[in-house]
Amino acid sequence: MDLFFHYLTLGYLLHGIVLTLQVTVLGLVGGLGVGIVLAAMQLSRQPLVSAMARTYAVIFRGTPLILQMVFVYDALPHFGIRLSAMASAGIALAANEAPFIAEILRAGILGVDRGQVAAGQALGMSSFVLMRRIVAPQAIRTMIPAFGNETVNALKNSSLASFISVQELTLRSTQLASSTFDFFSIFFASGLLYLILTGSVAALQLVSERALDLDRPRLIGAGWRAFLPWRRTPVSAEVPMANVGESTAVPAVEMPRARAADIAQGPIAVEIQELTKSYGAREVFGDLNLRVRGEKSLPCWGPAARARAPCFAASTASRPGMPAPCSSAVIAWGIPPVASCCHPAPWPTSASRSAWAWCSSISICSPT
Amino acid sequence: MLSTIERFSAHPSQATSPSRGWRHWMVVSLLGVAAWMAHLGSAQAADLADSKVCQALQAKYPQFKGKTLVDAINPHTPGYEALDPKDPNRYIGFDIDLAEALGSCLGFSLKYTPVAFAALLPTLQSGQADLVISDIYATKERAKAADFITYSKVFDGVLVAKGNPKKINGINLSMCGTTAAENTGFVEVPLVQNLAEPCKAAGKPAPQLQLYDNNASCIQAVLAGRADTYINDVNTVDQAVKAYPDKLSKALAVTLPYHIGIGVSKSNPALRDAIVAALGEIQKSGIQPAMMKKWGLDQGAIEPPTIITDK
Numbered sequence: 296m297d298l299f300f301h302y303l304t305l306g307y308l309l310h311g312i313v314l315t316l317q318v319t320v321l322g323l324v325g326g327l328g329v330g331i332v333l334a335a336m337q338l339s340r341q342p343l344v345s346a347m348a349r350t351y352a353v354i355f356r357g358t359p360l361i362l363q364m365v366f367v368y369d370a371l372p373h374f375g376i377r378l379s380a381m382a383s384a385g386i387a388l389a390a391n392e393a394p395f396i397a398e399i400l401r402a403g404i405l406g407v408d409r410g411q412v413a414a415g416q417a418l419g420m421s422s423f424v425l426m427r428r429i430v431a432p433q434a435i436r437t438m439i440p441a442f443g444n445e446t447v448n449a450l451k452n453s454s455l456a457s458f459i460s461v462q463e464l465t466l467r468s469t470q471l472a473s474s475t476f477d478f479f480s481i482f483f484a485s486g487l488l489y490l491i492l493t494g495s496v497a498a499l500q501l502v503s504e505r506a507l508d509l510d511r512p513r514l515i516g517a518g519w520r521a522f523l524p525w526r527r528t529p530v531s532a533e534v535p536m537a538n539v540g541e542s543t544a545v546p547a548v549e550m551p552r553a554r555a556a557d558i559a560q561g562p563i564a565v566e567i568q569e570l571t572k573s574y575g576a577r578e579v580f581g582d583l584n585l586r587v588r589g590e591k592s593l594p595c596w597g598p599a600a601r602a603r604a605p606c607f608a609a610s611t612a613s614r615p616g617m618p619a620p621c622s623s624a625v626i627a628w629g630i631p632p633v634a635s636c637c638h639p640a641p642w643p644t645s646a647s648r649s650a651w652a653w654c655s656s657i658s659i660c661s662p663t
Numbered sequence: 664m665l666s667t668i669e670r671f672s673a674h675p676s677q678a679t680s681p682s683r684g685w686r687h688w689m690v691v692s693l694l695g696v697a698a699w700m701a702h703l704g705s706a707q708a709a710d711l712a713d714s715k716v717c718q719a720l721q722a723k724y725p726q727f728k729g730k731t732l733v734d735a736i737n738p739h740t741p742g743y744e745a746l747d748p749k750d751p752n753r754y755i756g757f758d759i760d761l762a763e764a765l766g767s768c769l770g771f772s773l774k775y776t777p778v779a780f781a782a783l784l785p786t787l788q789s790g791q792a793d794l795v796i797s798d799i800y801a802t803k804e805r806a807k808a809a810d811f812i813t814y815s816k817v818f819d820g821v822l823v824a825k826g827n828p829k830k831i832n833g834i835n836l837s838m839c840g841t842t843a844a845e846n847t848g849f850v851e852v853p854l855v856q857n858l859a860e861p862c863k864a865a866g867k868p869a870p871q872l873q874l875y876d877n878n879a880s881c882i883q884a885v886l887a888g889r890a891d892t893y894i895n896d897v898n899t900v901d902q903a904v905k906a907y908p909d910k911l912s913k914a915l916a917v918t919l920p921y922h923i924g925i926g927v928s929k930s931n932p933a934l935r936d937a938i939v940a941a942l943g944e945i946q947k948s949g950i951q952p953a954m955m956k957k958w959g960l961d962q963g964a965i966e967p968p969t970i971i972t973d974k
Contacts (some may be wrong), residue, residue, distance in 0.1 A: 307751035369782070372789040380776070380791075460735075460776045460786070467751070470738050470777060473879040474745035476906035 302484035311464035318384045318453040325389025330396030352394035361455045363387040368459035384456035399441040403434035436507045443500030716944040717768040724937040728770035735792035737780040739877035741902045743798040757958040758796045768941040779876040781848035784808040801924030806973035811924030816964040820900030821914035822893040829891045839867035844881040844890035847874045851894045898960045942968040
């Protein structure tokens, strides 16, 4: 082990790191590109398209990477495609990573609460905007640990490129060991170099997780200690819950007590009693009781412009003799609210299938 | 002599120590000798390129002149091909010198691509390499995958743990019940496998095989006690014993009916014929014996180049 530090700083091995990283980056970037396409294909409703994606995943996830590398390097030339060793390794690693990355993407996208998507649809977002604004920001946050795993995997898997003559760290280590017979020093040195690389990936993962952590502001001042394994994001002492009906509980926005009391005194603008809505055989909500006091803004989101327009019209024009104006109102499919400030709004009587009411400030409602 | 040079030049700091003046001069003079010998080597190469035969060959095979050919090697065999421990960016060994000599005679330069032993011929077949000079035995089976030009007879050594505790004395019944480490694709693999029947007949268990993909792994297997023996080219075995004199020893050398050869793609008969001619010149001019001596391959017997091929 005398020469351990000599090998640790040997330019020949350090240059191997560059090639290791090249293979890894080629594999990850290519794998991400193909993985995005694969995930989109798998989520597609076209049976042929999703079947193709599934077949690809079965083949490339189900065969060893080393065979794929040897295939690209040694077998493709027989079909007239001769790639360099580095290109072969990069392509094989990318092809192998793609189904794993596709699964991460698919799981991340499917893992986003369906209600979030429905809410976005209710706002009239196109599927692209929906992906960019609603799904991706939440999915990416949950995908970071899996991507960290995959990066470490790809980094270690790049060592298999040694079989097709890519002069990366592993191949350089074994050759050096063969010529010097100094196996232990060299393999310990190259093992430590790999640890430094994978450790950097782990650090990058932690930093990314923290950068995307919505509770991050609460950890300000913790400095590097925020990254300690036992560090937990502090949870606020109590999350007040508002009762909406008997069975439904929605986390409420905190509100000063005096203001809540003030609101409770105001005139009733909207009142809904025992509202039930079924969607086919499935009950979407039942026994909804809602009372909105006047002078308050209750955002009302819906997909159809014709459903919103009259609401805004009513809210902007405060006419004498009308109920207390409000900025908008709660709507539900085809059922005019029991009391509404928005009348004589011509509510759509037959609900559009995507219509969905989404109340953000339901906390100001008091149970009836 | 060369090993002396290596030992001193590996510790240049000692040479500059004032208390060791005589060593300093010795090192300087030894380095001078080394430089002279290196010069001799390059002079030899220059002579080779200028020789009538090589000039004629370059005129006859102009397609190789100025080209860079790729030589697939399994660089885990010190003496034949391995990294230079002092400058790991280059390969050294007899096979490398031979390739360079062929290159200077035929006017091409060389690039080396390191692959697993079992991948040498597939790399050649796929066109990722132009030739294979990697201490590979030219057998009839391998001649189905490539054409070979032989340059040496084969002597195998039996590498065992110090003192030969299992009393192995060749590829024979003494190996029954023992474990041999070999590389995938080695000619010794079927020879050991074929012992199963005779061993059974003698009422003994068959020998076990562990397959690796380079010499270093096989030597490690014997060092770690996982395998009882490693049978391979005698010079490789000697190098291993030299590196671990306290732990390894050579049981004996056995002759195998094979030849070490240069592999060339079957689709490139011009290169094959050019190499046969150039190798003949290299042997006639005394360069090959000098190179074998330089690398300590004393137990290799030079043979005139012969083509081994099979449809």
